[in-house]
Amino acid sequence: EADIYQTPRYLVIGTGKKITLECSQTMGHDKMYWYQQDPGMELHLIHYSYGVNSTEKGDLSSESTVSRIRTEHFPLTLESARPSHTSQYLCASSEWRQGEDTQYFGPGTRLTVL
Amino acid sequence: GESVGLHLPTLSVQEGDNSIINCAYSNSASDYFIWYKQESGKGPQFIIDIRSNMDKRQGQRVTVLLNKTVKHLSLQIAATQPGDSAVYFCAENGGNQGGKLIFGQGTELSVKP
Numbered sequence: 001e002a003d004i005y006q007t008p009r010y011l012v013i014g015t016g017k018k019i020t021l022e023c024s025q026t027m028g029h030d031k032m033y034w035y036q037q038d039p040g041m042e043l044h045l046i047h048y049s050y051g052v053n054s055t056e057k058g059d060l061s062s063e064s065t066v067s068r069i070r071t072e073h074f075p076l077t078l079e080s081a082r083p084s085h086t087s088q089y090l091c092a093s094s095e096w097r098q099g100e101d102t103q104y105f106g107p108g109t110r111l112t113v114l
Numbered sequence: 115g116e117s118v119g120l121h122l123p124t125l126s127v128q129e130g131d132n133s134i135i136n137c138a139y140s141n142s143a144s145d146y147f148i149w150y151k152q153e154s155g156k157g158p159q160f161i162i163d164i165r166s167n168m169d170k171r172q173g174q175r176v177t178v179l180l181n182k183t184v185k186h187l188s189l190q191i192a193a194t195q196p197g198d199s200a201v202y203f204c205a206e207n208g209g210n211q212g213g214k215l216i217f218g219q220g221t222e223l224s225v226k227p
Contacts, residue, residue: 031213043217100146101213105157
């Protein structure tokens with residue numbers, strides 16, 4: 001399994017603030033992903049990356065942006081947070097297993113925007 | 115559109131009993147499936163996976179069954195323990211979409227001591 005780290009684990013901020021959620025993995029995986037998840041609900045892909053300098057928008061529209069300057073690092077940024085951004089954000093990376101990409105997840109960041 | 119859905123949103127079982135969590139998928143092109151376990155406040159944890167060239171795969175206390183004819187996936191947990199209490203998600207690859215997965219709604223498993 002992959003070692004995926006996310007910081008902070010919990011964040012409470014006011015409306016209009018700029019925030020960056022950090023995600024790092026130590027396994028050298030090329031592919032990384034960001035999901036948004038409301039409590040008990042399904043995961044929605046908001047961004048993914050196939051490698052350095054590669055970023056794509058996911059299936060769920062998001063006002064966040066991502067960057068991939070280093071293989072191990074995939075930060076997500078909200079320029080101006082709003083209460084509608086309150087959610088859990090999960091980062092994942094994938095390894096090639098049984099001829100397929102298998103995703104492994106970090107612990108998540110619980111974001112609350114007041 | 116594509117969807118992966120679970121038949122039961124909640125499942126309550128007695129400790130020691132076997133649990134069966136079901137999942138239906140709609141994309142017949144999907145050829146790889148994963149079950150994840152998510153405990154409260156944590157990220158999803160990989161449990162077991164299966165490719166479409168298999169009908170059954172076993173792990174430690176868990177078994178995944180795949181029925182491609184009716185597009186149905188199930189996760190069986192033997193001798194369920196309180197530590198198994200979590201939300202379980204199935205995911206499919208949608209026919210190899212470059213590593214992206216489609217997740218279902220999730221089933222909450224509650225184990226009574």
